[in-house]
Amino acid sequence: MHHVKMTTLNETAMRTEVGDSRLLMTSYGLKASSFAYPFSEANNSVVRMASKEYIAVGLTGGGILLTILDTIESLSRNINSP
Numbered sequence: 001m002h003h004v005k006m007t008t009l010n011e012t013a014m015r016t017e018v019g020d021s022r023l024l025m026t027s028y029g030l031k032a033s034s035f036a037y038p039f040s041e042a043n044n045s046v047v048r049m050a051s052k053e054y055i056a057v058g059l060t061g062g063g064i065l066l067t068i069l070d071t072i073e074s075l076s077r078n079i080n081s082p
């Protein structure tokens with residue numbers, strides 16, 4: 001895992017960055033429930049990928065509204081999934 005611009009990654013690399021970061025944090029006993037996009041950059045692909053792994057996803061530094069909207073969307077998907 002690296003602090004990379006997620007918008008520049010292909011789907012496989014993005015999945016590795018998002019999933020491995022969560023696994024690393026949980027291996028240290030941390031509750032990994034939120035994800036902040038590196039460099040505050042995200043697109044639909046990044047949002048979808050991070051929302052699969054984390055309860056709350058959003059931008060750092062002033063991206064509070066987007067974080068709330070992404071969290072609501074993520075929770076809605078989790079509630080409605082089989």
